[in-house]
């Protein structure tokens with residue numbers, strides 16, 4: 165496989181998709197709900213997913229595609245080359261704020277992340293990496309992640325997870341939130357992983373995400389020496405839903421051992 169060519173095509177299509185999204189700001193969105201009243205999808209999410217699928221099927225008919233909005237393939241295992249696409253990650257932000265959302269594309273070969281691309285459309289910031297060749301923000305190389313103590317860390321998590329909630333071990337998160345320097349919540353898993361990759365936050369926790377939410381971000385974070393697992397510290401399979409825990413090297417192990425290990429996530 166000529167990864168350089170795949171990488172170049174993917175980045176080009178992401179930039180084109182970003183232009184479609186920017187143009188959509190001028191018109192009225194069609195908004196529908198999915199699993200619950202706060203689980204939103206717009207016609208642009210669907211249009212962008214279809215845009216990528218038609219490009220990929222034309223250029224790489226042998227590749228498989230997994231996407232959030234249901235136009236792609238039904239995939240039960242990650243053999244061969246699979247594109248994991250989230251056309252808009254942070255749809256609620258896209259609708260309410262016209263910012264804090266991103267396009268996320270991971271390209272995996274036999275379950276191993278090869279390419280990660282996350283495009284912060286509004287800021288025109290393209291984060292991209294090929295495994296083993298470094299990670300970049302536009303043309304600038306990103307720096308490897310260094311270790312950091314919990315008490316000097318900013319941790320990204322959704323504050324509602326820390327509230328009383330019988331489904332999760334919310335009480336285990338209270339000491340972590342107390343010990344950390346600060347917490348943040350951005351509402352886009354892809355951007356929150358980019359923020360781990362760039363060191364803007366030191367760790368990111370989420371209770372339930374899909375493969376397309378994390379596929380690209382995992383490549384970026386790992387390329388810079390960060391660690392990406394579920395909240396139990398197990399490897400992700402990028403085929404099923406799972407919790408997520410991404411952090412700087414060292415910090416990942418400390419948080420896992422000291423705060424998360426006792427949890428039944």
Ligand code: 2AM
Pocket residue numbers: 199202203204232250252253254255256351352353354372373374377
């Ligand atoms: P999305 O915007 O692509 O749906 C914050 O809610 C983060 O969780 C976003 O990255 C969002 O992705 C993701 N997420 C995953 N499943 C979700 C759901 N059922 N409802 C809302 N957000 C979801």
Ligand code: CA
Pocket residue numbers: 203204205232255
């Ligand atoms: Ca969604």
Ligand code: CA
Pocket residue numbers: 232250252253254353376377
């Ligand atoms: Ca998503």
Ligand code: CA
Pocket residue numbers: 209232250251252253254255
């Ligand atoms: Ca989405």
